[in-house]
Amino acid sequence: MASACLAALAVQCLGETTAERDTRMKWWREARFGLFVHWGLYSGAAGEWDGRKYGGGVEWIQHYAGVPTAEYGRRMIPRFKPNPDFARQWAALAKEAGMKYLVFTSKHHEGFALHNSAVTDFDAYDVTGRDLVKEISEAVRAQGLKLGYYHSVIDWHHPDFPVRGTGLPHPLQKAEGDHDQGRVLKRYQDYLHAQALELVSHYGQVDVLWWDYSKPQAEGETWRANELMAMVRKHQPNIIMNNRLYNTPDLEKDPIGRLKNFDTSKGDFTTPEQSIPSTGIPGVDWETCMTMNNTWGYSAHDNNWKPVSTLIRNLVDIASKGGNYLLNVGPKVDGSVPEESVQRLKEIGAWMRKNGESIYATSANPIGAVEWGRITVKGDQLFLHFFKAPTSGVVTVPAQAGRQYAARFLAEKSAAALPVKIANGQVEIEVGTELPDAIDTVVVLTAK
Ligand code: GLC
Secondary structure, X not given: OOOOOEOOOOOOEOOEOHHHHHHHHHHHHHHOEEEEEOOOHHHHXXXXXXXXXXXXXXXXXXXXXXXOXXXXXXXXXXXXXXXXXXXXXXXXXXXXXXXXXXXXXXEOOOOOEOOOOOOOOOEHHHHHOOOHHHHHXXXXXXXXOEEEEEEEOOOOOOOOOOOOOOOOOOOOOOOOOOOOOOOOHHHHHHHHHHHXXXXXXXXXXXXXXXXXXXXXXXOHHHOOHHHXXXXXXXXXXXXXXXXXXXXXXXXXXXXXXXXXXXXXXXXXXXXXXXXXXXXXXXXXOEEEEEOOOOOOOOOOOOOOOOOHXXXXXXXXXXXXXXXXXXXEEOOOOOOOOOHHHHHHHHHHHHHHHHHHHHOOOOEOOOOOOEOOEXXXXXXXXXXXXXXXXXXXXXXXEEOOOOOOEEEEXXXXXXXXXXXXEEEOOEEEXXXXXXXXXXXXXEEEEEEO
8 A cells, every 4th residue: 555645645646746736637627527428339229239229328238238249340330430520520519518628438348449459450440441539639629628538448349358257247248158268367458558558649648538447356456557557647647547447435425435535546536427426525536427318328219318407507516516527428320419419518508608607617615505506616706506596585605804795697797786785794695586597597706
């Protein structure tokens, strides 16, 4: 444990001081909102295999249906025909939604790599003649967004990836016979490292590496994680990595352990999946990733779309707890984003253009829970997010001695100031009982 870098202590870690780490994390902490993209061969199955429809995350369809990799490739590769402009469309959409970064699946569990890899022919270049990691990376940067690669350490294509005994899924687990015979983990590790090296050395600056995922029996040195992370950092000194090379303590369910258990040598941030930690994870960098329906990869029959009000309020809720929101889309096999997702992202974007100031570079609610919504803060500005109007039309927040306050609706720059008075150490703001934005009306309270 000599190398442990506990967030609670201001120790030097990975040759980096706390101040240097803060500088490296700055853009990510300010961004608050990113696009997650799950796209690969599985997108062509669209949630259905041999006439059977699957639910849940259908990027797992190969595993759910128990399909050997040769058959999977033979049936899925002919469908994989990305349209010429797909990468530009993703990046433009993320930008329009008010997102600051985009993380996409360079390789998901199926093992199909989107880049031109020298160590396999199970990659996009070999089947389409296009290096899709290059296309996506360039498109993302062209929009001024930060760029992230989601890379799966699970690999259902590689002949040396363990089938049983790791606690991790594999499509052949239920098949008769001993499919682990002849598999040599070291050869898979070398392959994983070789592809990661290609990703961090062939495409310019990479801002995030989003590893996925580990279990108690397969974590850390199962992937030669120390060496892997050190190699990545050597090529990308400013990169930010999540901690899924390790089986990490569940910080969401462990309020006491939070700060003291978070070891930054195992990753810069932690990744609650499909959930928002009820009181945030103070002192720890975290990012909630979430689907818009029930699946990460495209499904033609999953219509359980979250309303845009939920998505906006999730973003606000997360920001009010000091985290980031990585919201997912699962493009169709041609790379086009489902209309339901496009529509939602555009509506979030319209809200963000008016209210983004109350999200970007803000910090967690410094006051405590309020019954009418959420609170974020930035310098002398307190952003009051009303999910509903207060019954009395008036809300109070603690006043700082000797300061004057002014309040207005954030989205309406020319709106008249809202009546404010100070009484009993509280600022009383009269917002009214009818608020202009039914999803989230933001009132900015400025202290002078
Ligand atoms: C899980 C799933 C995966 C998805 C990821 C996103 O680990 O295996 O399909 O990519 O979560 O967080």
